[in-house]
Amino acid sequence: MNSPDQHRSLKLTIPQSSRSPGLMLFPRDGGCVLYDPIEGNIQTNxxxxxxxxFLANSGNWLLVLDSGSNLYIIDVFSKETIPLPSLEDDGKEYVVLWLFDLPGHSYMSFCKNGDSHYTDIPLVFDDYAFHxxxxxxxxxxxxxxxxxxxxxRSRTWFRLYKKDPDVEDPDHACHTVTEVHSLGGEALLLDLGFTVPANKALGIKxxxxxxxxxxxPCHCSPRDLDICVYNLATQSLHxxxxxxxxxxxxxRWFLPGN
Known part of the structure; x- marks a missing residue:
């Protein structure tokens, strides 16, 4: 579905959860198991x-490509299965994102429900920093x-950027995004591609x-698993x-109950 040069991600309504994030693990010998990162043990197969x-997930739902090249989503708990692309738009809020990444020609585009066109953000950084x-x-x-x-390599730091609202002509600007140093007290589930409100009682930092x-988004080279939580404020990694x-x-990280 994805190529090394083009990344696509569909973000539906941001779910809310009454529980802390969990982990779905996929052993090489097959299957899927549920791991509790707080208790430090496997809960169930x-x-x-x-x-x-498994291409992506949203909460308990997994986007799956089977051996017959059939695409569908499945709830790993109830096993409810919905073939794709037979889904109908139910009017919920959504954001569609594209990240096109080639040296000298990189941009991010997004479109929200109600928009008539994509908003492009050309990604122009200092030569030493990008790509x-x-x-x-x-x-x-x-x-x-x-x-x-x-x-x-070691995932010792993260940087976050958003569209610079002061750029009038992004196609001729030196910098089209601006760096942000906080998630506003929220937490980012990078596997899912969205933020959720932090909750100390639930362990959401x-x-x-x-x-x-x-x-x-791109499997252009083998990448080892690195199951972590990175804290932006302390710049520390667990x-x-x-x-x-x-x-x-x-x-994959996920939110139970969604």
């Missing part, structure tokens, strides 16, 4: 999905589009980035080293 590739880092796109709970950059792979003993093919 969610079943086997032979010959399937050397991993890039992803995300949407805040208020519908603001974010560009997320990070160190591709403010100004934190939950991720398992940073460069998930890794779940106890999961290294499992032979995992993939893992």
């Amino acid at each position: 969610l079943g086997d999905f032979p010959g399937c590739r 050397k880092y991993d890039s992803s796109i995300a949407v805040t709970s208020s519908g603001e589009v974010l560009l997320v950059e990070s160190d591709p 403010p100004d934190s980035i939950y991720f398992t792979r940073h460069f998930r 890794r779940y080293h106890n999961l290294n003993k499992m032979d995992l093919m993939d893992a």
Whole structure:
């Protein structure tokens, strides 16, 4: 579905949750298991999905490509399955994002419901900074589009950018985005591509980035799993080293109940 040069992500209504983020783990020998990062143990086996590739998820729902190249979404708990593209627009709010990444010709485009056209953000950075880092796109709970950059090796830092509202002519501007240093007290689930309100009681930490792979939209080269929570305020990283003993093919953060 994706190419090394073109990334696409569909962001539906931002879900709310009454529980802390969980992890769905995908061992190489097949299946899907639910892991509780707070308790530090596997909760349950969610079943086997032979010959399937998991492309994305929104809460409990997984976007799946099976061995017959059929595309569908499935609730891993109830096993309810909806074939695609037979979905109908139910009028909910949405944001569609594109990240086109080629040296010398990179831009991010987005379109919200009600818009008649895409808004383009040409990505023009200093030569020493761009195309050397991993890039992803995300949407805040208020519908603001974010560009997320990070160190591709050790993931020791993250940088967040949004469209610069003061740029009048983006096609001829030196900088079309401006850096932001906070998520406004929210948390970013990078695997899902959106932010959620922080909640101390639920273990959802403010100004934190939950991720398992940073460069998930494009599989142009093998990337090891790196299950972490990065805190923007303290610039510190928490890794779940106890999961290294499992032979995992993939893992994804999700919000239970959505």
